[in-house]
Amino acid sequence: MNTVSESLALAVGLVTHADPNLVDIVMLSLQVSLTATFFAAYIGLPLGAAIAVGRFPGRDALIVVLNAMMGLPPVVVGLVVYLLLSRSGPLGSYGLLFTPGAMVIAQTILIAPIIAALTRQIVADAWLEYSEQLTSLGASTYRAATTLLWDTRFSLATVLLAGFGRAIAEVGAVMIVGGNINGVTRVMTTTIALETSKGDLPLALALGLVLIAIVVLVNAIAQMTRGWAKARFG
Amino acid sequence: MTRRHLLALALLALAIAVPAGAQDKFITVASTTSTEQSGLFGHLLPIFEKDTGITVRVVALGTGQALDVARRGDADVAFVHDTAAEEKLVAEGYGVKRFPVMYNDFVLVGPKGDPAKVAGGKDILAALAKIQAAQAPFASRGDKSGTHAAELRYWKDAGVDLEAKKGAWYRDTGSGMGPTLNTASSMNAYVLADRGTWLAFKNRGDLEILVEGDKRLFNQYGAMLVNPAKHPHVKAALGQQFIDWLVSPRGQAVIAAYKIGGEQLFFPNANG
Amino acid sequence: MAERATGLPIKLMKVAAAPGGVPVLGDIDLTLVAGGRTVLLGPNGAGKSTLLRVLHGLIPPSAGSIAWGEATTKPRGQAMVFQRPVMLRRSAYENIRYALDLAGVRGDEVDDRIAEALDEVGLLALSARPARVLSGGEQQKLAFARVWALRPEVLFLDEPTASLDPAAARSVEKIIVDIHERGTTIVMTTHNLVQAKRMADDVLFLHAGRITERTPAWEFFTMPRSIEAVNFLEGERI
Numbered sequence: 088m089n090t091v092s093e094s095l096a097l098a099v100g101l102v103t104h105a106d107p108n109l110v111d112i113v114m115l116s117l118q119v120s121l122t123a124t125f126f127a128a129y130i131g132l133p134l135g136a137a138i139a140v141g142r143f144p145g146r147d148a149l150i151v152v153l154n155a156m157m158g159l160p161p162v163v164v165g166l167v168v169y170l171l172l173s174r175s176g177p178l179g180s181y182g183l184l185f186t187p188g189a190m191v192i193a194q195t196i197l198i199a200p201i202i203a204a205l206t207r208q209i210v211a212d213a214w215l216e217y218s219e220q221l222t223s224l225g226a227s228t229y230r231a232a233t234t235l236l237w238d239t240r241f242s243l244a245t246v247l248l249a250g251f252g253r254a255i256a257e258v259g260a261v262m263i264v265g266g267n268i269n270g271v272t273r274v275m276t277t278t279i280a281l282e283t284s285k286g287d288l289p290l291a292l293a294l295g296l297v298l299i300a301i302v303v304l305v306n307a308i309a310q311m312t313r314g315w316a317k318a319r320f321g
Numbered sequence: 322m323t324r325r326h327l328l329a330l331a332l333l334a335l336a337i338a339v340p341a342g343a344q345d346k347f348i349t350v351a352s353t354t355s356t357e358q359s360g361l362f363g364h365l366l367p368i369f370e371k372d373t374g375i376t377v378r379v380v381a382l383g384t385g386q387a388l389d390v391a392r393r394g395d396a397d398v399a400f401v402h403d404t405a406a407e408e409k410l411v412a413e414g415y416g417v418k419r420f421p422v423m424y425n426d427f428v429l430v431g432p433k434g435d436p437a438k439v440a441g442g443k444d445i446l447a448a449l450a451k452i453q454a455a456q457a458p459f460a461s462r463g464d465k466s467g468t469h470a471a472e473l474r475y476w477k478d479a480g481v482d483l484e485a486k487k488g489a490w491y492r493d494t495g496s497g498m499g500p501t502l503n504t505a506s507s508m509n510a511y512v513l514a515d516r517g518t519w520l521a522f523k524n525r526g527d528l529e530i531l532v533e534g535d536k537r538l539f540n541q542y543g544a545m546l547v548n549p550a551k552h553p554h555v556k557a558a559l560g561q562q563f564i565d566w567l568v569s570p571r572g573q574a575v576i577a578a579y580k581i582g583g584e585q586l587f588f589p590n591a592n593g
Numbered sequence: 594m595a596e597r598a599t600g601l602p603i604k605l606m607k608v609a610a611a612p613g614g615v616p617v618l619g620d621i622d623l624t625l626v627a628g629g630r631t632v633l634l635g636p637n638g639a640g641k642s643t644l645l646r647v648l649h650g651l652i653p654p655s656a657g658s659i660a661w662g663e664a665t666t667k668p669r670g671q672a673m674v675f676q677r678p679v680m681l682r683r684s685a686y687e688n689i690r691y692a693l694d695l696a697g698v699r700g701d702e703v704d705d706r707i708a709e710a711l712d713e714v715g716l717l718a719l720s721a722r723p724a725r726v727l728s729g730g731e732q733q734k735l736a737f738a739r740v741w742a743l744r745p746e747v748l749f750l751d752e753p754t755a756s757l758d759p760a761a762a763r764s765v766e767k768i769i770v771d772i773h774e775r776g777t778t779i780v781m782t783t784h785n786l787v788q789a790k791r792m793a794d795d796v797l798f799l800h801a802g803r804i805t806e807r808t809p810a811w812e813f814f815t816m817p818r819s820i821e822a823v824n825f826l827e828g829e830r831i
Contacts, residue, residue, distance in 0.1 A: 174394035174552055182554070184395050185349060185380060220679035222651055225669055225695045234691070238682045266380035268349075269362075284499030285358050286506075286524035 090289055097293035102300075109294075113301065116274040119187055120255035123194035127250055131199045132243065135206025136232040140214055150207065156200035161193075162259030168193040169263045185266040190274070193260040198250040205246040210235045241313060248309055252302060275301075347376040348559045351388070351396035353467060354497045355425075356542070357381035359517025359586055364579045369566055375559055383497060385465030391415060391545075394552030397560035400544040400567075402467035402515075407543050416545040422567050423576050423587045424541045427471060428519060429532035430502075431457075431511040439511075440531040446479035448532045453481045456490040458510035462501045463493035471540065472513045478537075502528075515540060520581040542587075544568075567591070600661035600668035600746055601627040601778065603648055608657035610640075610647050617643045618802045621657070627746075630779040632789045632810070635799035636825055641782040642751055644799065648780060649673050649749045669696060672745040676752040678732040680724035685716060685735050688724050692739045710742035711735075714768055730761035737768045748772060750781040754788065766792060786826075790814055798822050 101109055138149060170176050172184040172192075183189045213235045221231045236243065258276035265272030267281060275298045282291035356362060357379060366377045380390060384401040391399035392415045399416065401407060402425075410416040429448055431439065437455040439448035452459055453476075462469040476483045483491070492510060494501045498518040505512035506526035514522075519530070544564045549557040566572045573589035580586070603625040610618040617640045625631065625648065633641040646652040647659065650667030661668045680688050689707045693699070698706070711717040714734040719727060724735060733753070740748055750769070754762035766788065773779050783789050789796070793810040800821040806813065817823050 174554065176393075179394070180554075185378065217679055219646075219651055219673075220675065223649065223671075223673040224692050230695070234681065240682075266378075266382075268378045268380055271378055281358075284354070284497050284503070285518075286499055286503055286522040288524055 090292060093289045094292035094296060097289055098296040098300075101293055101297060109297075111270070112273055112275055112278055113297070115187065115272075116255055116276070116298075117301070119190045119261070119274060120194060120251055122191045123198060123254045124247060124251040126191070126195045127199040127202050127254075128247055130195075131202030131250075132206050132236055133232070134199075135203040135208075136210045136236050138203075139207045139210035140228055140232045140235065150204075153200055153204045153207065157204050159197060159200065160259065161197055161257040162263065164197045165193055165260035165263035168196065168260070172264065184264065185268060185272060187265070187272060189264040190261045190272060193264045194254040194257070197257065197260055198254050201253060202246055202250045205249065206236075206243060209239050209242045209246065213239050241317065244309060244313055248306055251305065255298070255302060345376075346374055346559060347378055348397040348556050348563060349378045349380060349395070350398045350400055350563070351380050351382065351390040352400040353384050353387055353402060354381050354499070355402070355468065355515045355518050356400065358497075358499055359425075359515070359521050360581065361517065361576070361579055361587060365572075365575055368575050369563065369572075372571070373562060373566065375562065377563065383462075383464045383466040384468075384470070391547050394547060394555060397547055397556045398544060398563055399547065400542065402540050402542045403470050404541050404543060406467075406470070407545060411545060415548050415551055417548050419543045419545045420564055420568050420591065422542050422544050422591055423573075423589045424539050425587045426516050426533065427468065427513050427538040427540055428516050428530045429511060430505065430514050430519060430528050431531045432509040432527045433529060434509070434527070435531060437511070442532045443534055445475055445532055445535040445537055449475055449479045450481060452511055453479075453486055453490075456488060458490050458492065458508050460492045460494055460501050460505040460508065460510040460512040462498065463495045464497065466497070467540065468498060468513065468515055475513070475537065517581075517586040520584060520586060541590075598662060598664065598668060599627075600664065600670055601625070602662070603747075604660045605647070605654075606658050608647065608654040608659055610643050610652055611655040612643060612646075612652050616655075616802070618647065621647075621804060623797075623804060623807075625747075625778070625780065627778050629795050630773055630793055631781070631795045631797055632793035633780070633782040633797045633799060634786075634789060634813075634825070636828075638801075639799040640802045641799055644797075645673075645749050645751055645780065645782055670746040671749065672740045672743050672747075673749040673751070674733075674736050674740060674753050676755050678729075678736040680727075680732055680735060682725055683723065684721050685711065685724050685727070685738075686720045688735065689739050689742050693742055696743055706742045707738075710738040713741050713771065714738045715764075730757050733757060733761070733765065734768070737765060737772075740772060741768070744775070745777055747778045747780065750779070752782055752784065755784065762788075798825070800825075 138146065138153070168189065169184065171178050172181070172189050173179055174184070183192070210232070217235060221234065226234065256276065258280050261274055262277050262280065265277065267273050267277040275294060279291045279294045279298070282294065362379050370376055380396060382390065384403045384406065387399055387401050388406055388410055390396050392410065399407070399410070400422070407416065407419050411419050429439065429445060437452040437457040439451050442448050461472060473483070492504065492508065494504050498514060499522065501512060502514060502518070502522050503524055506524050506528055509527055544567055546557060546560045546564060547555045549555045568591035573591055576587050576589045577585060605621050605623040608618065608621040609616070621644065633644060635641050643652060647654060649671055681691060686707055689710060690703060693703055693706065708717065711720055714737050716731060716734055716738060719731065724732060727735065754765050757765060769779060769792065781792065790810070796808060796810050796813040797804060798806040798813065798819070805819040805821050806817065808818070813822070814826070817826055
C-alpha cells in the first residue's frame with residue numbers, strides 16, 4: 088500500500104503546484120470530452136426522442152442495435168476512425184489525424200449511442216405517461232418529442248453526465264487517433280498509460296486520482312445546477 | 322431550426338480548428354516508444370526547435386506500427402530501429418532514403434537470483450541458450466517492434482527453435498518495452514531491453530543488468546523521409562531538414578550529450 | 594381568432610374498436626350533436642373509456658367510419674380531461690400557455706385568457722408555482738383551467754372526479770357546468786350515479802361493447818328500457 092500513499096501525496100502536490108504541463112493536459116482532456124459530449128448530445132437527444140415517440144417499420148431492430156452500440160469498444164472505434172482519417176483513407180485530405188479534432192470525432196462516435204439509447208428509454212417512459220394528453224392537445228409527433236425532451240431534462244442531464252464520464256475515462260480511442268503527442272494530443276488517460284508503461288506507477292496513480300477528482304468536480308457542479316434549476320423551474 | 326444547425330456546425334469547426342491549427346511550422350515524426358520513453362526527444366527536440374523554428378510532433382509507437390504510419394503517409398519522417406524493415410520501406414518506394422543516425426544497445430536484464438546462471442557473461446547467444454535450457458521465465462515484447470525483431474534473431478542465431486521450445490517459461494506480452502519490463506519485474510523473468518528504456522525505468526523490482534557489451538546487442542537507428550511522390554502532402558522540405566540536422570555534427574553532438582545518471586544512452590554514427 | 598370548421602356532429606357508423614388488438618367495441622352507431630351534456634354509463638369493461646377515446650380521435654376504429662362534422666380526421670377544438678391530470682414540469686401558467694400555443698393562440702390575448710382561466714378555478718395565486726408540486730385536486734383544477742382557456746367545442750371527460758375528495762369533486766362539477774354554459778358540448782363517463790343524475794341531460798348506456806340504450810337522462814333513471822340497464826341500476830343501488 089506504499090504506492091497508494093505515495094501516490095496520494097504526489098497527487099496533492101501536483102494539484103497544489105499546478106504544474107503548467109499538467110494543467111495543459113487537464114484542459115485538453117476537458118476540452119475534448121466536453122466538446123464530444125456536446126456533439127453527441129446534439130445527435131443523440133433528438134435521435135433518442137424520435138425513436139421513442141415515432142412509429143416506423145424496423146423500429147424494434149433499431150432499438151436493439153442502438154442499445155448494443157452502447158458497448159462499442161473504444162479501441163475499435165479508435166481503429167475505425169484512424170482508418171477513415173488516415174492520409175491513405177477516405178477522409179485523409181482533411182488532415183485531422185493526430186489532432187484534437189480527431190479525438191473529438193472518435194469520442195463523439197463512442198458516446199452518441201449511449202446518449203441516444205438512454206434518451207430513448209427515458210422519453211419512452213415519459214411518453215407512456217403523456218401520450219394521450221399531448222395527442223389530445225394536438226401536439227404533432229415532432230412537437231411531442233421536443234416537449235418530452237425538455238420535460239425529462241433532469242433525467243437527461245444524468246445521461247449527459249454518463250456520456251461525459253465515458254468519454255473522459257477512455258484511452259483506447261484517443262490513443263490511436265491522437266497519437267499521444269506531447270503538447271498536442273496528450274490527455275489525462277494517455278498520460279496515465281504512458282507513465283504506467285514507463286514503470287512510474289506512483290505518478291500514474293497520482294494522475295489517476297487527479298482525473299477522478301476532476302470527474303467528481305464536474306458531477307458536483309452538475310448536481311448543484313440541477314438543484315438550483317429544479318427549485319426555480321420545477 | 323436551420324440557424325441552430327449552422328451554429329452547431331460553426332462550433333464544430335471552431336472546436337476542431339482552434340487546438341489543431343495553433344502551431345505554425347511543424348512536422349510529424351513516427352518514432353518508437355524506446356526513443357520517446359528514454360527521454361531522448363525531451364532533450365533533443367527543444368534544441369532542434371530553437372535552431373530551426375520547426376516544432377516536431379512525435380507519435381511514439383512500436384516499430385511495426387511506426388513504419389505502417391509512414392507507409393500510410395500519416396507522418397512526414399520515420400525514425401525507428403529496424404534496418405531490414407526500413408530498407409524494405411525504401412525499396413517499396415514509401416521512404417526516400419535511409420540515413421543511419423545513432424545506435425544504442427540492448428541489455429539482458431534478469432532477476433538477481435539468476436536461475437539460468439548467465440550473469441557477467443559477454444555472449445548473448447550463449448546466455449539465451451542457457452535460459453531456454455533452464456526453462457527460466459523470459460518475457461518477450463512480441464509486438465513486431467525493433468526490439469522484438471532483434472530478440473527473435475538472437476534466438477535463431479543461438480540455435481534455439483523457439484516455436485518448438487516455447488513453453489510456459491516464455492511469456493509473450495504483446496506490448497511495449499515499459500509494460501514488458503513491468504511484467505518481467507513482477508514475474509522475476511529475464512527480458513531483453515534497450516538500455517535507454519531500462520535506465521529510465523523505475524519499477525525494477527529484483528531485476529538488474531546481467532549481460533551487456535556483446536557487439537551483437539548494438540541496435541541501429543535510422544531516419545527517412547516519407548516519399549512525397551507517394552504522398553504529396555508530406556512536408557518534404559521541413560522533414561528533410563530534421564533528418565539533415567540529426568546527422569549533422571550539431572545534431573550528433575546533441576545526441577551524444579544526452580545522459581541518464583551520467584551514462585550516455587545513444588551513440589551517434591551517422592558517418593559510420 | 595381564426596375561424597375553424599366545426600367538428601360537430603360526430604357520426605359513428607358501424608364502428609368497432611380493438612385497442613392493442615383486444616376487441617372492446619362492436620357495431621356502434623352514434624350521432625353526437627352540439628350543445629348537450631351526455632354521460633356514458635355502464636358496468637366495468639363495457640367500453641366507456643374506449644368509446645370516449647374513439648370519439649376524441651385517440652383510438653382509431655378497427656371497422657366502420659367516423660366523421661367530425663365534414664371532416665374524417667380529428668379536428669381541432671376538442672379537449673379531454675383524464676381521471677388523473679397530466680402536467681408538464683413547468684409552472685401552472687406555462688402549462689396553460691403550452692396548450693394555447695398548440696391551439697394556435699399566441700400574442701397579446703394569451704395573458705388575459707390564462708389569468709381568467711386560473712381565476713375561474715380558483716388557482717390564480719398559484720400561477721407561478723411548478724404544476725407538479727400542486728396537490729392532486731389542484732392539478733385536476735389546473736387541467737380544467739387549461740380547458741377553460743382553450744374554449745373547446747367539445748369536452749370529453751373520463752371519470753374527472755374519481756380521484757378527488759367530495760369538496761373538490763363538487764367544485765369541479767360546477768366548473769364543468771360553467772364550461773357547458775359557455776357553449777361547450779360535454780361528453781363524460783362516471784361511476785358515480787348521483788353525479789350522473791346531477792349532470793346528465795342525456796345518457797348513453799353501454800354493455801359489453803354495444804350501446805344498449807340512449808335516452809334523455811330523466812327517462813333513463815326512472816324508466817330504463819333494457820334488461821342490462823335495469824340490472825345495472827339495481828346493482829348500483831345495492
